[in-house]
Amino acid sequence: MKKVLLSACLVCFAIGTANAQFGKLNPKKIEAGLKAASAFTVSDEDIAQSAAASVKWMDENNPVCSVKDKDPKKKAYAERLERIFGPYKNYDGLNLNYKVYYVTDVNAFACPDGSVRVFSSLMDIMTDDELLGIIGHEIGHVKLEHSKKAYRQTLITEAAVQFAGSTQGTVGDLMKSNLGGMAEKLTGAQFSQSQESDSDDYSYKFLVANGKNPQALADGFKKFADMEKEYGADKSMGSKMFSSHPDSEKRAKRVEEKIKKDAKKK
Numbered sequence: 001m002k003k004v005l006l007s008a009c010l011v012c013f014a015i016g017t018a019n020a021q022f023g024k025l026n027p028k029k030i031e032a033g034l035k036a037a038s039a040f041t042v043s044d045e046d047i048a049q050s051a052a053a054s055v056k057w058m059d060e061n062n063p064v065c066s067v068k069d070k071d072p073k074k075k076a077y078a079e080r081l082e083r084i085f086g087p088y089k090n091y092d093g094l095n096l097n098y099k100v101y102y103v104t105d106v107n108a109f110a111c112p113d114g115s116v117r118v119f120s121s122l123m124d125i126m127t128d129d130e131l132l133g134i135i136g137h138e139i140g141h142v143k144l145e146h147s148k149k150a151y152r153q154t155l156i157t158e159a160a161v162q163f164a165g166s167t168q169g170t171v172g173d174l175m176k177s178n179l180g181g182m183a184e185k186l187t188g189a190q191f192s193q194s195q196e197s198d199s200d201d202y203s204y205k206f207l208v209a210n211g212k213n214p215q216a217l218a219d220g221f222k223k224f225a226d227m228e229k230e231y232g233a234d235k236s237m238g239s240k241m242f243s244s245h246p247d248s249e250k251r252a253k254r255v256e257e258k259i260k261k262d263a264k265k266k
């Protein structure tokens with residue numbers, strides 16, 4: 001059976017282990033650390049550098065599909081994403097780059113530097129237009145600076161833990177001390193429900209502006225809703241994960257209501 005990871009984002013399926021270590025820490029230590037972290041600053045440059053380092057680590061530690069791949073299956077994934085995403089490389093003043101990871105998790109994520117990564121199992125499930133809806137949603141997280149905010153918050157929280165009681169240390173130190181762990185935490189950072197809704201709205205506009213039917217976004221969410229029904233009851237898949245996440249069915253409905261409203265305007 002396929003391993004399906006559904007995160008808070010439902011589209012940007014986070015990596016499940018992202019915050020696992022935090023629970024083991026002494027709350028007093030965290031409190032002291034948070035006080036120290038208030039003096040800890042994260043510059044735009046820090047975010048850019050930690051994003052570049054995280055994406056590089058993720059790319060090196062996941063099987064990346066390439067259009068030059070000898071494996072025809074991997075080559076086909078890369079070619080398909082190129083065909084779908086290629087025309088939007090510089091959409092909305094952004095400088096985006098994209099790759100497919102050949103993995104079984106149903107996932108996608110975006111980073112503040114404009115890197116978008118799509119997992120092959122997500123591509124298996126979605127049609128081209130549904131994928132474009134998800135891509136539009138991820139572009140939304142970049143454009144609306146949700147990714148940047150999530151990075152900043154994750155870096156501050158990590159500094160609180162790592163540099164507890166001290167103002168010593170930089171973002172560079174954090175990244176150096178545990179690059180893989182930081183990369184997973186940063187790329188797996190969760191967004192708030194309102195950020196998710198805003199990114200859904202962004203994707204809706206993105207699809208319409210590019211001559212696509214926004215129904216594709218709703219259809220994508222319906223597929224997620226079906227997966228939630230299928231896997232949600234399975235404890236081994238972490239039914240707890242689903243309960244805290246935005247409801248895909250509601251998100252699909254929200255898109256469809258918007259479509260109806262827009263049709264009336266015409």
Ligand SMILES: [Zn+2]
Pocket residue numbers: 009010011012137141191196199
């Ligand atoms: Zn999202």
